[in-house]
Amino acid sequence: MGKRWGVFLTMVLGISLSVVGLTGPASAKEVAYLSLADYTGPIAGLNVPADMGLEDFIKEINTKGGIDGVTIKFIGIDTRYDVARAVSAYKRYRRTPRLLMVNSISTGIGKAVARLIEADKKAQIVPGDGEFQAHISRTFLWGPAYQDAFAATLDWILDDWKKKGKSGAPVVGYLSWDNPYGREHLRGGTEYAEKIGIKLLPPEFFPPGTLKHDVYLTRLANAGANYIHAGGVDPTPTNVIRDGYSLGLTKTIQFTADYWGPTALGVGVHAEALEGTVITSFFQRGEDARNNAFVTDQWKKYRGSMDSFNEVYGMGMSWGMTYVAGLKKALKAAGYEKLEADDMYKAYQELTGLEKNGIQGPCAYSPTSRLGSKVVKIYQVKAGKIVPITDWREAPNAVGLHSFK
């Protein structure tokens, strides 16, 4: 009897253990988002508020029970703007279950990670590298390509030139960081300038971290620039224009900047120098952003006073809105159990026309487009505030003018 009981108990224990082993503890349904970010490095001033916007948006979704019961896990990695660190971090997290999207904070990181994203059949979002629109892949842009937004600035310059009653064509100088981001604008931007009859001077490039920009600015001024486009992520363009102001150039030359141009960060420090600066942006800036209750309500709920509000926060929310819209479609198509990054990749291509509460224009992702949106708005610094001077307008297709190898 004792022996029989022993055998019976062993069998029961064995079956119980195998059942536990097969099922494991009841786990929550979860998907992941990896941000290869910069929280303590050179562009932390913009990335931190952007990821705050995203994280708060995700918190809001998760506290309401997620999407069909699926919550979102935010994984933020501080790459300090370093490509090697980002690639290593991607290696560490690439096998995270249901890692549906990777956000690479810089053009350099995006280019490096893109190859791995293709091999792993995952999906990635990056700032504005037009190459990913020229060669359709699993990498999507946050908004219009850099060169398209630059072309929109050139359109504004031509209009402004004519409005001022000037004859002939304006001469435009371009200076930016000496890295993939800085050069990207001209891969199609140069061709567009030629197409509309603007004389673009030979570009000036400088290393990120340059303290003074007098040499580059003086060279452009001496070459006859009527307009100077200051690239770099804020506060770099703020500092470039500050130097232009000190040299007295802002009196005769109109300064412009791209969508990483002066934000609350730069205007708060150098309002006088930035007065009159024109910024081409795909997301709401300055007063527009401060008047968007959808954005400011969330900021106040999670971050408190509006004193330290930066408009890039709204752009982070926009990433979240896109992810959630994609997740809904992917879950509908594949169901949670079979959900893979490839489903998210397919879902993103179906987000054409997705509205984002006015933060940026309608989503332009499709099977043939990797542009986060096609429209930009032109802003200007007036009396220390960033105010819109145009409505949303479609950015020209400058990517299509360039021959990408």
Added chain:
Amino acid sequence: MKALKIITLTLILPGLVLGALLWTGSASAADATLDVVPAETFLSPALIKQPVSFKGSGFAPNEMITIEMILPEGVTVKGVNKGEDVGIAMATADDKGSFSTAMQPTATLNWFFQVGWTPLLTPDLKAAKPIPPGDYKIRATGLDSDRAASSTLKIVPPPPKKE
């Protein structure tokens, strides 16, 4: 006789197959090599212009390679979570699976010197907290093949200043 057949089929044959698999696995891992140049250094601004570099072989042709520093127990690095390795360089193998690369200035500043960054985007050397002297394991991993090779970088204290 029948018992012998059963033992052969259930124990010996699977054992041989498993052993062969393990043997070939370790052989391919042993093929990958990594050299750190120099293998010993002290931290000084000269590393920005003459950075620590890496040479390797035995990886899959044309694959991306990440070079990581494994932090010894008790050493922390700004921006890196506990348990994470620090990517300090990257490379692409040539068609023979060999590579040569070096740390970029940003990597040296961020991971060796642990500098801060000013609002002007310049490295803040006053806020720097150089990693302590010691033996740091360096690992190169092929991102397609998962082949890995390791070596050591010895960071020594700087020589005493001449009076």
